[in-house]
Amino acid sequence: MVQSKPEQMSLILFSGDFDKAMAALTLANGAAGNGMQVSIFFTFWGISLLRRKNSGSDLFLEKLFKGMMPIGAEKIGLSKFNFCGIGPWLLKKLIRQKNGQTAQDLFKMAMERKIRFIACEASLKLLGIKPEELIPYERLELAGADAFLQSALESKIAMFI
Amino acid sequence: MVQSKPEQMSLILFSGDFDKAMAALTLANGAAGNGMQVSIFFTFWGISLLRRKNSGSDLFLEKLFKGMMPIGAEKIGLSKFNFCGIGPWLLKKLIRQKNGQTAQDLFKMAMERKIRFIACEASLKLLGIKPEELIPYERLELAGADAFLQSALESKIAMFI
Amino acid sequence: MVQSKPEQMSLILFSGDFDKAMAALTLANGAAGNGMQVSIFFTFWGISLLRRKNSGSDLFLEKLFKGMMPIGAEKIGLSKFNFCGIGPWLLKKLIRQKNGQTAQDLFKMAMERKIRFIACEASLKLLGIKPEELIPYERLELAGADAFLQSALESKIAMFI
Numbered sequence: 001m002v003q004s005k006p007e008q009m010s011l012i013l014f015s016g017d018f019d020k021a022m023a024a025l026t027l028a029n030g031a032a033g034n035g036m037q038v039s040i041f042f043t044f045w046g047i048s049l050l051r052r053k054n055s056g057s058d059l060f061l062e063k064l065f066k067g068m069m070p071i072g073a074e075k076i077g078l079s080k081f082n083f084c085g086i087g088p089w090l091l092k093k094l095i096r097q098k099n100g101q102t103a104q105d106l107f108k109m110a111m112e113r114k115i116r117f118i119a120c121e122a123s124l125k126l127l128g129i130k131p132e133e134l135i136p137y138e139r140l141e142l143a144g145a146d147a148f149l150q151s152a153l154e155s156k157i158a159m160f161i
Numbered sequence: 162m163v164q165s166k167p168e169q170m171s172l173i174l175f176s177g178d179f180d181k182a183m184a185a186l187t188l189a190n191g192a193a194g195n196g197m198q199v200s201i202f203f204t205f206w207g208i209s210l211l212r213r214k215n216s217g218s219d220l221f222l223e224k225l226f227k228g229m230m231p232i233g234a235e236k237i238g239l240s241k242f243n244f245c246g247i248g249p250w251l252l253k254k255l256i257r258q259k260n261g262q263t264a265q266d267l268f269k270m271a272m273e274r275k276i277r278f279i280a281c282e283a284s285l286k287l288l289g290i291k292p293e294e295l296i297p298y299e300r301l302e303l304a305g306a307d308a309f310l311q312s313a314l315e316s317k318i319a320m321f322i
Numbered sequence: 323m324v325q326s327k328p329e330q331m332s333l334i335l336f337s338g339d340f341d342k343a344m345a346a347l348t349l350a351n352g353a354a355g356n357g358m359q360v361s362i363f364f365t366f367w368g369i370s371l372l373r374r375k376n377s378g379s380d381l382f383l384e385k386l387f388k389g390m391m392p393i394g395a396e397k398i399g400l401s402k403f404n405f406c407g408i409g410p411w412l413l414k415k416l417i418r419q420k421n422g423q424t425a426q427d428l429f430k431m432a433m434e435r436k437i438r439f440i441a442c443e444a445s446l447k448l449l450g451i452k453p454e455e456l457i458p459y460e461r462l463e464l465a466g467a468d469a470f471l472q473s474a475l476e477s478k479i480a481m482f483i
Contacts, residue, residue: 044180
């Protein structure tokens with residue numbers, strides 16, 4: 001798939017589920033590994049993957065929603081059979097037994113492969129998450145839906161996850 | 162993105178979740194605002210966004226499924242943390258506090274921007290929803306999966322939400 | 323849509339939900355019926371559609387996850403209102419009343435229409451599902467995410483379901 005001008009793939013990660021995040025990161029890393037330029041637009045529950053730490057916030061409802069959202073790739077739940085976190089814990093154990101890649105591994109690989117991360121500004125504003133609460137990464141931008149659409153128009157593959 | 166022949170985007174809204182509907186409508190409005198031609202194919206749970214009112218129906222199972230499906234953009238639940246409707250209520254309150262756009266605003270904007278709505282005929286038949294139970298909108302059509310596929314083939318972006 | 327070189331569509335079926343599987347198969351059959359070449363990449367929960375029978379497995383965690391995953395198109399649940407299997411049972415009853423196509427019908431039609439099935443190798447390995455536990459079908463391949471990406475790059479439509 002190596003070409004003069006690399007093919008592009010744009011993903012929206014709307015879901016904050018562990019299993020869907022792993023699917024998105026696996027596809028993104030596979031595409032980047034094959035020379036494609038990959039952008040992931042993190043929006044709504046997907047923002048939880050980019051969070052570094054909880055900081056003080058004044059609005060009660062913000063706190064409530066932020067409190068419900070997990071922080072980082074290791075804390076998110078499954079889309080099915082979550083069982084209050086037992087599902088993801090078992091899945092991670094199973095992945096370790098099989099020497100598979102964990103969500104954390106896939107997330108680090110995505111950064112090593114220079115995948116472009118876009119954090120949805122409207123979601124950050126709505127949830128009261130400040131830019132300094134996100135992971136440090138030079139390829140992380142804050143932008144709106146227009147940035148995703150522009151990227152998707154230039155892409156061969158655009159998917160909503 | 163303004164061009165001689167406008168780019169197209171086709172979305173399938175399968176989900177009836179409030180948060181996913183807002184994501185779909187935000188993308189659709191953004192694309193239409195940038196001069197793209199946008200079609201949304203509402204199918205299965207997504208049909209609930211197009212419902213105007215409940216009417217009498219003879220089949221018990223239809224009634225049961227229709228009774229479970231919410232009516233209109235203001236009544237639908239969240240894909241996560243729904244808590245019997247408390248989640249969406251809190252989210253709407255948060256959106257109001259932030260002066261953000263509500264689902265109802267986004268839905269109206271989509272109609273103002275002449276986004277094409279396609280209601281999946283097979284879903285309507287299955288759920289026993291009659292065309293007169295859907296919202297009045299001159300750009301609303303009833304059609305099958307073929308209409309979506311034809312539109313997707315002409316589109317730069319096609320996504321399943 | 324009949325052309326010298328047929329258009330392609332590539333779907334990822336990540337979800338193991340009955341309603342989403344029906345949506346994927348309806349789109350796939352519609353596209354194949356219009357002369358398109360269709361590939362479905364079954365991954366994670368979507369693998370449950372391809373399972374034939376449960377076989378003995380040594381790892382406890384594998385057994386646990388495999389035990390949670392349903393087997394075949396008739397046993398999967400709904401993404402909403404599943405109610406411990408009552409939802410899918412009611413939906414199937416409703417489909418029969420309306421003389422609609424069941425998931426099993428759609429699945430058989432997909433095989434008759436020579437739709438290419440790709441079972442995600444990493445998911446099989448992770449869940450401890452052996453190739454001989456999958457349905458017999460000459461167009462079923464085992465492959466990784468790269469196979470999906472290659473297919474998606476050649477496709478007009480690529481969607482994540």
